[in-house]
Amino acid sequence: MEFFNKTGKVAVGSRLRMLTEKITEDAAKIYEVYGIGLQPKWFPVFYVLSAGEEKTITAIAKEIGHSHPSVSKIIAEMGKKGLVAEQKDKTDGRRNMVSLTPKGKEITIKLQDQLLDVNAAIEAISAQTTHDLWKAIEEWEYLLEQQSLLSRVVEAHKKREAAKVTIVDYQPKYKAAFKALNEEWISTWFKMEATDYKSLDHPEEYILDRGGHIFVALYNDEPLGVCALVKMDDPDYDYELAKMAVSPKAQGKSIGWLLGQAIIEKAKQLGAKNIYLESNTILKPAISLYNKLGFKKVPGRPTPYERANIQMELDLRS
Amino acid sequence: MEFFNKTGKVAVGSRLRMLTEKITEDAAKIYEVYGIGLQPKWFPVFYVLSAGEEKTITAIAKEIGHSHPSVSKIIAEMGKKGLVAEQKDKTDGRRNMVSLTPKGKEITIKLQDQLLDVNAAIEAISAQTTHDLWKAIEEWEYLLEQQSLLSRVVEAHKKREAAKVTIVDYQPKYKAAFKALNEEWISTWFKMEATDYKSLDHPEEYILDRGGHIFVALYNDEPLGVCALVKMDDPDYDYELAKMAVSPKAQGKSIGWLLGQAIIEKAKQLGAKNIYLESNTILKPAISLYNKLGFKKVPGRPTPYERANIQMELDLRS
DNA sequence: TATATTTGTGTAACTGATTACGTAATTTAT
DNA sequence: ATAAATTACGTAATCAGTTACACAAATATA
Numbered sequence: 001m002e003f004f005n006k007t008g009k010v011a012v013g014s015r016l017r018m019l020t021e022k023i024t025e026d027a028a029k030i031y032e033v034y035g036i037g038l039q040p041k042w043f044p045v046f047y048v049l050s051a052g053e054e055k056t057i058t059a060i061a062k063e064i065g066h067s068h069p070s071v072s073k074i075i076a077e078m079g080k081k082g083l084v085a086e087q088k089d090k091t092d093g094r095r096n097m098v099s100l101t102p103k104g105k106e107i108t109i110k111l112q113d114q115l116l117d118v119n120a121a122i123e124a125i126s127a128q129t130t131h132d133l134w135k136a137i138e139e140w141e142y143l144l145e146q147q148s149l150l151s152r153v154v155e156a157h158k159k160r161e162a163a164k165v166t167i168v169d170y171q172p173k174y175k176a177a178f179k180a181l182n183e184e185w186i187s188t189w190f191k192m193e194a195t196d197y198k199s200l201d202h203p204e205e206y207i208l209d210r211g212g213h214i215f216v217a218l219y220n221d222e223p224l225g226v227c228a229l230v231k232m233d234d235p236d237y238d239y240e241l242a243k244m245a246v247s248p249k250a251q252g253k254s255i256g257w258l259l260g261q262a263i264i265e266k267a268k269q270l271g272a273k274n275i276y277l278e279s280n281t282i283l284k285p286a287i288s289l290y291n292k293l294g295f296k297k298v299p300g301r302p303t304p305y306e307r308a309n310i311q312m313e314l315d316l317r318s
Numbered sequence: 319m320e321f322f323n324k325t326g327k328v329a330v331g332s333r334l335r336m337l338t339e340k341i342t343e344d345a346a347k348i349y350e351v352y353g354i355g356l357q358p359k360w361f362p363v364f365y366v367l368s369a370g371e372e373k374t375i376t377a378i379a380k381e382i383g384h385s386h387p388s389v390s391k392i393i394a395e396m397g398k399k400g401l402v403a404e405q406k407d408k409t410d411g412r413r414n415m416v417s418l419t420p421k422g423k424e425i426t427i428k429l430q431d432q433l434l435d436v437n438a439a440i441e442a443i444s445a446q447t448t449h450d451l452w453k454a455i456e457e458w459e460y461l462l463e464q465q466s467l468l469s470r471v472v473e474a475h476k477k478r479e480a481a482k483v484t485i486v487d488y489q490p491k492y493k494a495a496f497k498a499l500n501e502e503w504i505s506t507w508f509k510m511e512a513t514d515y516k517s518l519d520h521p522e523e524y525i526l527d528r529g530g531h532i533f534v535a536l537y538n539d540e541p542l543g544v545c546a547l548v549k550m551d552d553p554d555y556d557y558e559l560a561k562m563a564v565s566p567k568a569q570g571k572s573i574g575w576l577l578g579q580a581i582i583e584k585a586k587q588l589g590a591k592n593i594y595l596e597s598n599t600i601l602k603p604a605i606s607l608y609n610k611l612g613f614k615k616v617p618g619r620p621t622p623y624e625r626a627n628i629q630m631e632l633d634l635r636s
Numbered sequence: 637t638a639t640a641t642t643t644g645t646g647t648a649a650c651t652g653a654t655t656a657c658g659t660a661a662t663t664t665a666t
Numbered sequence: 667a668t669a670a671a672t673t674a675c676g677t678a679a680t681c682a683g684t685t686a687c688a689c690a691a692a693t694a695t696a
């Protein structure tokens with residue numbers, strides 16, 4: 001299919017479907033040629049029953065990977081043709097025990113030849129290919145079980161978006177953004193406190209001039225995230241990670257992560273032995289980000305903020 | 319899927335279907351996440367239209383490998399959402415020209431990002447596999463186009479059946495079969511002639527004792543085919559292939575082919591320079607077999623048989 | 637022991653494709 | 667110029683699966 005060369009691999013789904021269709025179409029004809037009176041779609045069910053044991057509908061469904069209504073329907077159809085017998089389980093009234101009838105077993109024998117021939121034909125095709133379809137499917141099944149396609153795509157999206165984000169040093173022109181981004185989340189969850197106004201209205205005096213740093217995350221030259229590294233006057237801690245704020249419209253771009261990384265990098269450059277932070281457990285994504293960055297919870301300390309109910313630290317020496 | 323390890327490759331169809339399903343299921347979710355308002359099944363249609371040109375329903379169907387009703391339905395759905403516009407062709411009243419609306423074109427741009435991410439995710443999966451699914455599908459598509467699965471299976475069947483056939487030298491116990499098998503086809507198509515009775519009732523005297531040979535094809539020890547190599551008293555020809563007969567219930571076992579091969583082999587051993595035969599053009603499969611064996615039509619010669627209307631020879635020296 | 641939860645199954649409705657068929661417009665052949 | 671064949675396309679029915687839901691039976695829990 002010329003078409004698929006253009007679209008690229010996004011169309012694996014469509015392409016797989018078409019190959020599947022072609023094969024099942026021929027499968028139907030093959031069953032007809034051998035005149036066994038078995039519908040191709042019955043095959044998986046028939047196959048598991050051919051071992052001889054009685055099985056329940058759900059057990060069959062689980063084994064062949066179909067939904068149970070699908071098996072239920074197939075069994076009904078096969079029953080009509082006299083290939084299977086259904087019987088309620090005596091000890092468990094819910095169970096419908098299914099097994100092959102003598103007529104069904106007869107077909108098992110006839111089917112052997114067909115299976116041999118189909119297998120031979122498929123092996124012959126495989127022998128002519130340099131890429132093994134069977135094994136490739138197996139690998140895909142495994143990998144998709146590890147992580148779904150969806151979450152892989154989301155991951156790819158984040159990675160690509162993150163590449164568009166640049167982290168830069170604070171400049172006076174970002175003053176408004178620094179305040180606005182912080183005010184946005186603070187007033188959403190809590191209310192602005194006096195200490196907030198001090199540092200947000202005067203970042204130069206209260207943060208930079210005292211040996212701190214501020215980073216700004218730009219996306220298309222627009223400041224969508226900010227974060228400060230504040231020098232602390234404390235025997236236990238050198239710096240505090242504070243005023244981390246990311247615009248809600250910039251979700252999924254890893255801005256928080258990139259800002260955190262920049263802050264940690266800067267602290268290391270400054271020879272800090274650790275970083276301290278205060279937050280609130282109501283801010284789940286924030287706490288989860290801090291965890292990912294390596295911060296650990298520590299016992300509470302005095303704080304000027306009402307909203308702080310959790311303290312964390314990152315040890316830079318380990 | 320454990321199940322597929324048991325069934326062997328007969329179940330490629332089922333297995334492919336399940337992988338396809340898993341992928342398309344996630345595809346649906348992916349479209350949802352990106353919030354583009356495009357249904358996954360619309361993608362192929364959307365894609366070909368995104369080039370910008372107006373296209374007819376059937377042209378799209380052909381390009382993406384769907385049936386035209388499928389495209390017709392998809393276009394109707396997309397039309398309802400205002401993504402495509404339909405317009406009757408002025409010069410050809412049958413044609414329904416379809417193109418993207420401005421709204422549809424807008425989506426094209428939004429879709430770019432999604433395609434990038436999905437492609438990246440799939441490439442990431444591919445990178446982790448040792449067997450390339452994409453290329454494997456391509457190979458299968460190609461090989462199935464060359465020869466359908468059905469005809470490959472039929473071929474495998476013939477080959478397997480042929481392996482069960484053994485060609486043996488004539489023995490007195492096959493005398494009845496030699497006559498019966500020949501009488502069967504002769505009286506079906508023509509009527510038995512005096513010359514027939516001579517050689518069928520007395521094969522030893524009329525064929526073997528005069529330097530000829532008879533081969534019998536056995537299937538499960540049952541004689542289902544016979545053929546004679548008769549010494550000729552003729553300056554042009556050494557031997558005649560005659561009394562070839564295969565039971566109609568033994569179709570698809572290549573018995574004719576195997577007998578023919580044995581006869582030719584024997585003639586070569588005997589140092590014959592050629593083999594002659596007479597037949598009737600009404601016997602299509604026989605003539606086709608003789609052709610496959612290498613016999614060529616030659617001008618008519620005197621013959622004791624009324625039914626002969628074609629003569630052929632095989633040159634063993636070339 | 638009474639209640640809640642889980643399990644096994646069947647029915648109904650949906651889905652994304654197909655084939656079959658009908659109709660109208662166009663093209664080809666006589 | 668007319669008849670026959672082909673082409674474009676829509677509608678209906680079908681197919682092989684699915685999910686959603688209902689209900690009874692069995693099991694777990696308070």
